[in-house]
Amino acid sequence: MAHIQDRPIGVFDSGIGGLTVAAALRRRLPGEEIIYLGDTARVPYGTKSSRTVNRYALECALFLFNRGVKMIVVACNTVSAVALPRLKSVLKVPMIGVIEPGVAAGLKASKAGRIGVIGTPSTIASGEYQRLLLQNDPGIQVSAKACPLLVPMAEEGRLKGPVVDLALNEYLGPLRRQKIDTLILGCTHYPLFKEAIGGVLGEGITLVDSAEAVAAEVEGVLLRESLLRTYGPGAMLCCVTDVPRQFGRIGRTFFGEGLGRVHRVTLGEGF
Amino acid sequence: MAHIQDRPIGVFDSGIGGLTVAAALRRRLPGEEIIYLGDTARVPYGTKSSRTVNRYALECALFLFNRGVKMIVVACNTVSAVALPRLKSVLKVPMIGVIEPGVAAGLKASKAGRIGVIGTPSTIASGEYQRLLLQNDPGIQVSAKACPLLVPMAEEGRLKGPVVDLALNEYLGPLRRQKIDTLILGCTHYPLFKEAIGGVLGEGITLVDSAEAVAAEVEGVLLRESLLRTYGPGAMLCCVTDVPRQFGRIGRTFFGEGLGRVHRVTLGEGF
Numbered sequence: 001m002a003h004i005q006d007r008p009i010g011v012f013d014s015g016i017g018g019l020t021v022a023a024a025l026r027r028r029l030p031g032e033e034i035i036y037l038g039d040t041a042r043v044p045y046g047t048k049s050s051r052t053v054n055r056y057a058l059e060c061a062l063f064l065f066n067r068g069v070k071m072i073v074v075a076c077n078t079v080s081a082v083a084l085p086r087l088k089s090v091l092k093v094p095m096i097g098v099i100e101p102g103v104a105a106g107l108k109a110s111k112a113g114r115i116g117v118i119g120t121p122s123t124i125a126s127g128e129y130q131r132l133l134l135q136n137d138p139g140i141q142v143s144a145k146a147c148p149l150l151v152p153m154a155e156e157g158r159l160k161g162p163v164v165d166l167a168l169n170e171y172l173g174p175l176r177r178q179k180i181d182t183l184i185l186g187c188t189h190y191p192l193f194k195e196a197i198g199g200v201l202g203e204g205i206t207l208v209d210s211a212e213a214v215a216a217e218v219e220g221v222l223l224r225e226s227l228l229r230t231y232g233p234g235a236m237l238c239c240v241t242d243v244p245r246q247f248g249r250i251g252r253t254f255f256g257e258g259l260g261r262v263h264r265v266t267l268g269e270g271f
Numbered sequence: 272m273a274h275i276q277d278r279p280i281g282v283f284d285s286g287i288g289g290l291t292v293a294a295a296l297r298r299r300l301p302g303e304e305i306i307y308l309g310d311t312a313r314v315p316y317g318t319k320s321s322r323t324v325n326r327y328a329l330e331c332a333l334f335l336f337n338r339g340v341k342m343i344v345v346a347c348n349t350v351s352a353v354a355l356p357r358l359k360s361v362l363k364v365p366m367i368g369v370i371e372p373g374v375a376a377g378l379k380a381s382k383a384g385r386i387g388v389i390g391t392p393s394t395i396a397s398g399e400y401q402r403l404l405l406q407n408d409p410g411i412q413v414s415a416k417a418c419p420l421l422v423p424m425a426e427e428g429r430l431k432g433p434v435v436d437l438a439l440n441e442y443l444g445p446l447r448r449q450k451i452d453t454l455i456l457g458c459t460h461y462p463l464f465k466e467a468i469g470g471v472l473g474e475g476i477t478l479v480d481s482a483e484a485v486a487a488e489v490e491g492v493l494l495r496e497s498l499l500r501t502y503g504p505g506a507m508l509c510c511v512t513d514v515p516r517q518f519g520r521i522g523r524t525f526f527g528e529g530l531g532r533v534h535r536v537t538l539g540e541g542f
Contacts, residue, residue: 040319041313041319041323042312042313047426047515047516048311048312048513048515049513049514049515049516051513052312052512052513121427121516122516125516148423148427149420149423149424149427149429149434151423152419152420152422152423153420155318156392156419156420158420162437162441163420163434163437163438163441166433166434166437167434170433170434242319242320242322242323243320244318244319244320
């Protein structure tokens with residue numbers, strides 16, 4: 001390729017949840033080429049150890065790096081929470097995770113300074129959201145809650161209905177009692193539940209979708225580094241380590257449009 | 272080791288669900304040594320493609336084979352449904368899955384010949400339970416239902432309560448309307464929900480726990496092949512590919528006692 005601007009943005013996730021981030025990138029930066037990688041053969045990461053997540057994350061990032069991406073977006077909250085510093089220390093390519101943009105957007109959205117965060121057990125246990133929120137504004141009140149059933153529900157396409165509402169009521173009840181005015185959706189799967197969450201929380205609570213915040217941050221990085229591709233249209237190449245049952249149907253739910261041809265790839269090939 | 276009888280029985284599962292089978296083996300055959308392998312770094316298998324499940328299953332079986340086991344128990348319904356014939360064709364060691372014993376036990380338990388089966392989406396979609404039940408008795412009525420949320424619920428230790436009951440009501444409603452008299456629990460995780468399932472189904476429906484049926488089948492195979500170890504007591508060695516968060520607590524729920532030292536191992540080393 002003649003210009004570095006023409007190189008693709010690499011986006012990876014443990015599975016297909018990160019397609020919500022890829023979709024936000026497509027909307028905001030339609031000129032950009034994207035390579036999406038979902039490690040569907042080993043999904044989920046959120047229940048695995050930090051050591052294993054670090055190994056998997058490095059293999060994903062290397063796969064994208066080896067394909068000459070101009071930037072890497074870690075579209076997985078678990079990887080962002082437990083492996084991002086190590087990834088950044090290894091690979092010479094601009095890289096962002098999803099937590100810092102979500103934190104910035106949450107702080108901007110909150111009027112009353114009472115912010116809730118929901119995520120996978122690993123993400124919430126890492127304390128990264130809580131730490132970064134309070135580091136940026138020690139005066140706010142932060143309430144965090146792990147929602148372990150939401151990812152499996154999203155992956156089977158169950159986005160509303162009585163079981164979803166009952167689980168959400170249980171998860172969000174403590175946050176509602178803390179009178180949060182803003183809720184950060186700290187998992188790439190959760191934007192799919194926006195409607196159900198809104199129904200359970202009622203009006204007056206702002207939902208912060210980190211996918212949109214990440215896309216804005218990517219634009220900022222590309223602008224600063226003179227890496228923006230302003231002509232287009234860009235295409236997206238979708239790679240997965242396994243093509244699971246119902247991949248097309250569920251992928252469309254996450255991405256908002258058809259994924260075209262999906263490529264099955266193998267990780268672990270090193271530099 | 273002097274005698275082949277002294278060799279361990281190998282038991283493997285995608286994760287720790289198969290510990291319910293290992294526990295049934297320990298109760299029925301306390302003299303036997305057991306090596307348990309849980310592929311916790313890649314769990315779950317039930318949502319992955321048949322190609323990927325076959326590859327993972329062969330790596331698990333080879334790991335046990337290389338340690339000189341006298342028999343392999345595939346304590347995973349998904350592997351039993353999609354990979355058992357291939358495994359049996361490759362490795363020269365007695366091997367059983369969990370589906371045939373469950374089918375035999377279900378047929379034996381049913382008085383009215385109206386049998387329900389629940390399992391993961393992959394297991395139910397494979398049609399193996401339905402096919403084997405009808406092959407053994409074409410006169411019965413078989414109703415099958417996939418229960419995708421039960422595995423994630425079990426893995427977080429959520430075994431009862433309103434969310435569980437609501438999901439079970441949704442899953443089991445169609446089976447109850449078919450007036451089943453017997454329900455086969457076609458997933459190694461499901462015995463943990465026996466109480467909740469009993470509460471939702473009411474009295475008069477027999478629950479068939481395939482773990483018990485598998486242990487009986489193992490005893491039969493070992494007797495026929497003169498491989499039974501009658502003195503003891505045997506010990507269990509627990510190996511996993513990842514030691515995830517809260518492994519000890521959740522492992523104890525599945526196994527019914529402490530697991531002792533858990534070994535972290537790497538798969539894929541071949542013959």
